[in-house]
Amino acid sequence: MKTINLLTITKLTVISIFTTILFTSCDGGGSDASFSNGEQKDDISIDCVTTPNSSNIDTYIDLYSGDTIVKIDENASISIYHDINGTKKVCKETGSSYILRAN
Numbered sequence: 001m002k003t004i005n006l007l008t009i010t011k012l013t014v015i016s017i018f019t020t021i022l023f024t025s026c027d028g029g030g031s032d033a034s035f036s037n038g039e040q041k042d043d044i045s046i047d048c049v050t051t052p053n054s055s056n057i058d059t060y061i062d063l064y065s066g067d068t069i070v071k072i073d074e075n076a077s078i079s080i081y082h083d084i085n086g087t088k089k090v091c092k093e094t095g096s097s098y099i100l101r102a103n
Helices: 006-024 054-059
Strands: 039-043 061-063 068-071 077-082 088-094 097-102
Touching: none
Parallel strands: none
Antiparallel strands: 039 097, 061 088, 068 097, 077 088
16 A cells, blocks of 8 residues: 655645645736726827927826836837926837836
């Protein structure tokens, strides 16, 4: 008769607990994800112009400290500019992306 030692039982228990936590912590994400910690999702939908001037840059989306830019499409590309006040502004070159912003 084969016996399982205590170390093997402990290893299997730890692996089972870790696997359970790993799979139950995922919410699936997706475009309809809700953010429980008060984050907001802002699409980067304003197209960049070839040669921006101050009036074009004023229409771009402001970036703030702590913002995260997330690519939706693999080919997504954005540009970041600074206006005359030093505010970072973002616009879309290609593809789809969004800003994840804490409220």
